[in-house]
Amino acid sequence: MGSQTRNNKSLPLTTEVTVVMLPFVAHGHLNQLLRLSRLISAYNIPVHFVTTTTHLRQLRSRHCQYSNNVHFHGFPTPPFTSPPPNPSNHFPSHLLPAFKSSIHLRHPVGNLVASLSTTARRVAVIHDFMMSYAAQDVRTIPNAETYLFNPLSACDSFWRKWERFGRPFPVDPDVLNRLPSEDDTFHPEFAKLEKLQYPHVGFHVGELFDSSRVIEGEYIKYLEREELNDKKKIWAMGPFSHVDKSVVTVSTNRHKCLQWLDLQPSNSVIYVSFGTTTTFSDRQFKELAIGLERSQQRFILVVRAADMGDVSGDEAKMTDLPMGFEERVEGRGMVVRGWAPQLEILGHFATGGFMSHCGWNSTTESISMGVPMATWPMHSDQPRNAFLISDVLGIGVVVNDWEHRDELVLSVAVEDVIRMLIDSREGGEVRKRASELGEAVRRSVREGGECCKEAHSFISYINRE
Structure with a gap:
């Protein structure tokens, strides 16, 4: 710390x-x-x-x-x-x-x-x-x-x-x-x-x-x-x-996604990751990917299987991306399979938003780094963490709220939220509040x-x- x-x-x-x-x-x-x-x-x-x-x-x-x-x-x-x-x-x-x-x-x-x-x-x-x-x-x-x-x-x-x-x-x-x-x-x-x-x-x-x-x-x-x-x-x-943001430095031995982030403009990339326990249906995951593609915004998408109960690693089946997805988003988007250096990604100057399940670890990491969130809670404390982020602190926007948890989140909703967070005046205001809270946490x-x-x-x- x-x-x-x-x-x-x-x-x-x-x-x-x-x-x-x-x-x-x-x-x-x-x-x-x-x-x-x-x-x-x-x-x-x-x-x-x-x-x-x-x-x-x-x-x-x-x-x-x-x-x-x-x-x-x-x-x-x-x-x-x-x-x-x-x-x-x-x-x-x-x-x-x-x-x-x-x-x-x-x-x-x-x-x-x-x-x-x-x-x-x-x-x-x-x-x-x-x-x-x-x-x-x-x-x-x-x-x-x-x-x-x-x-x-x-x-x-x-x-x-x-x-x-x-x-x-x-x-x-x-x-x-x-x-x-x-x-x-x-x-x-x-x-x-x-x-x-x-x-x-x-x-x-x-x-x-x-x-x-x-x-x-x-x-x-x-x-x-x-x-x-x-x-x-x-x-x-x-x-x-x-962690101190100064740990994020340019180095050739860093994870390839961090090297890619080095080449992107400030606050231009949305990081998309749903933790260690989330499992999307094939249909939902494809809607997410299509929304990322159509948003025309830069992104990092983490694709990993949910943790297994016997801790056998990522041996559960990973959901497939739409055919040709990585080729179509090449240069604008990056797919990370398996474990990603989340703290370093959130602490990077190029990261402008975090689409998350709102687990408490991810939430505090995002807050510490001053990164606004796009909330998509899945279970446990996550719905009320999302409420804290969007309704109480005003440092996030809603992808899907708990009331509509059983509904398919369509690609157009994903696209709209990403555009709003990364490329709108409203998103800029949310980012400003997130940045101010992050600085207050760092002072604390x-x-x-x-x-x-x-x-x-x-x-x-x-x-x-």
């Missing part, structure tokens, strides 16, 4: 506290807590990152930068059968067997924390909400304490909690009327796994968000209200994804900034006597 990880000299360094990081077994969640591990380890605090052997292998295949102070633990889980992705489901139900495998980490986690507690003054266990079951034994260890990590936006987290607590205080009725529903955001089987966590929630000292008061200050304040918060501390230490992670203060506060707290 750029400046945050370099400006820790004002705090005393210690090896008396050890942190255990317990992410949920989905790439976005693993990625968030890997980034937080790097941030915390920069304070000279050892971090133990725990996941399944399968997901650790996936993580290592995608991230090559590690801190010497981050120690990885991969524990085996019973084998499971993973079905192929199903484009008819909004939620990636093919990952449910992998998600359920996470409950088998309970005993390995308890044993690891117990072992670490014999040599550390304090063990701070930061666990994803969806790993509360696996972390339940930590509270029996006298010098260990837990911190709940919420991987969703504060916006989505607030609305779900506000509903669950029976709407304990009034909110703006106009906002409430425009808020996307929770319908179909999660699969019923995932909801069962979520309910398994609730009996083991409430024992934590505080809660962490991969967000910033600069981005979601209103919602974080709501979450701190006594009607929703049982005197738990909240730290908004993100975005964890932040510098020494003395809001996010930097939150990080220092958390580190001071776990180091307390």
